[in-house]
Amino acid sequence: MEIQVPKHPSRYPSLLEPSYVMLILGVLPLLLLRLPCWAADIPEDITAEFSVRLYHQLQSTGGEDNIIFSPLSVAVALGMVELGARGATLNEIRQAVGYSHLRAGDEFSLLRNLTQAMSADETQNVVKLANSLFLQTGVHFNPDFLKLMKKYFRAEIETVDFSESAAVAEHINAWVENHTESKIRDLLSADDFSSVTRLTLVNAIYFRGSWKNQFRPENTRTFSFSKDDGSEVQTLMMYQQGDFYYGEFSDGSTEAGGVYQVLEMPYEGEDMSMMIVLPRQEVPLAALEPIIKAQLLEEWANNVKRQKVEVYLPRFKVEQRIDLRETLQELGIKNIFTKDADLSAMAGEMADGKDLFVGKAVQKAYLEVTEEGAEGAAGSGMIALTRTLVLYPQVMADHPFFFLIRNRKTGSILFMGRVMNPEVIDSNDHDFDAV
Numbered sequence: 001m002e003i004q005v006p007k008h009p010s011r012y013p014s015l016l017e018p019s020y021v022m023l024i025l026g027v028l029p030l031l032l033l034r035l036p037c038w039a040a041d042i043p044e045d046i047t048a049e050f051s052v053r054l055y056h057q058l059q060s061t062g063g064e065d066n067i068i069f070s071p072l073s074v075a076v077a078l079g080m081v082e083l084g085a086r087g088a089t090l091n092e093i094r095q096a097v098g099y100s101h102l103r104a105g106d107e108f109s110l111l112r113n114l115t116q117a118m119s120a121d122e123t124q125n126v127v128k129l130a131n132s133l134f135l136q137t138g139v140h141f142n143p144d145f146l147k148l149m150k151k152y153f154r155a156e157i158e159t160v161d162f163s164e165s166a167a168v169a170e171h172i173n174a175w176v177e178n179h180t181e182s183k184i185r186d187l188l189s190a191d192d193f194s195s196v197t198r199l200t201l202v203n204a205i206y207f208r209g210s211w212k213n214q215f216r217p218e219n220t221r222t223f224s225f226s227k228d229d230g231s232e233v234q235t236l237m238m239y240q241q242g243d244f245y246y247g248e249f250s251d252g253s254t255e256a257g258g259v260y261q262v263l264e265m266p267y268e269g270e271d272m273s274m275m276i277v278l279p280r281q282e283v284p285l286a287a288l289e290p291i292i293k294a295q296l297l298e299e300w301a302n303n304v305k306r307q308k309v310e311v312y313l314p315r316f317k318v319e320q321r322i323d324l325r326e327t328l329q330e331l332g333i334k335n336i337f338t339k340d341a342d343l344s345a346m347a348g349e350m351a352d353g354k355d356l357f358v359g360k361a362v363q364k365a366y367l368e369v370t371e372e373g374a375e376g377a378a379g380s381g382m383i384a385l386t387r388t389l390v391l392y393p394q395v396m397a398d399h400p401f402f403f404l405i406r407n408r409k410t411g412s413i414l415f416m417g418r419v420m421n422p423e424v425i426d427s428n429d430h431d432f433d434a435v
């Protein structure tokens, strides 16, 4: 199914007064997963390049902080905006995200196929994507746009009165909370809206999975984590010996720190997995980060081999709110945020809103990694943290690492980030935050 992209935006009635489109992403990833199975027709994600560029952008401004974001969610949100874009605005998005070689409009069907592949089996609550469009009451939008939003993004559409900014913020926050099992709260505040806001796009992702090989909580210990600034903090370290996908890689230069390890730990069903990329203990993650490229992700995925591995992984929780407006502009998506934006395909016979543009773009992502899994884990009952004899390769994530949660079939990246700084454990409380 193709989207008709009119050559002449004027085919849609033009808008008259400035308005804002607000793009908001509430993202929530999460724990463990159960695995969906889907149709044999497997789409292939082509946004890895874009995802990696996003990561590098966040890294360049992120100092020594943890990073967590959802590339897939950004792509979906941009897809929703793109559906309403025309002309140069449309081309800018297509080019930046990497759709230029697709036939016009194919990206929408691709995004739909990718998100369906993520959430095929909803009874298992594995990955839930929810998209919603909040429109200003009384403003008319192009019915074709609304129809396509439903078709490709299954967007819920609601009208609200943005001039009542506090009530709107509360309403949208409730929606996000509702779709993220309450992991993302207070995404927006009244200040995010004004009487000229016309439209808010909200995109929420929730992910929960169970490790295929779960960690036994009784094997978790307090352990030292060496940060890249040389300091040490105490974290809760999970441990197990199990069958995983594992490989050792090197880009051949000493600059990137020589050999580094890649561990891929599948979630139940094996369609989703978490990939951990760990430099050697004495090598800061910052030395490894520059070599990360889309092609390299592919190489890792294709070259890790199933084998027994001894794994030490901190329990961690990362959370981040990203101003996508700044980040996307750095990646060349500028037009949608300016008065030059051409979002004319969104507008119906609106009496106002000539300069419809994206006023706000926020993503909040949350990820928690724990031992957890269904009861009856087929754990191998190892004794934790006694390093007497190393029989298998050992992945000791007691220093900063990079990670991905991806769909192993489509290559879609649900989450990407790094753990630099797990917080000190409060000895009275086994919970800790690494925010």
Ligand SMILES: *[C@@H]1O[C@H](CO)[C@@H](O)[C@H](O)[C@H]1NC(C)=O
Residues within 6 Å of the ligand: 001, 041, 043, 106, 107, 109, 110, 113
């Ligand atoms: C998405 O899936 C449908 C149905 O399987 C298929 O016809 C379509 O070509 C796919 N779109 C893309 C861009 O792969």
Ligand SMILES: *[C@@H]1O[C@H](CO)[C@@H](O)[C@H](O)[C@H]1NC(C)=O
Residues within 6 Å of the ligand: 171, 174, 175, 178
């Ligand atoms: C939250 O979910 C409940 C149950 O599905 C529903 O009744 C309620 O309207 C939802 N609230 C919002 C703000 O979407």
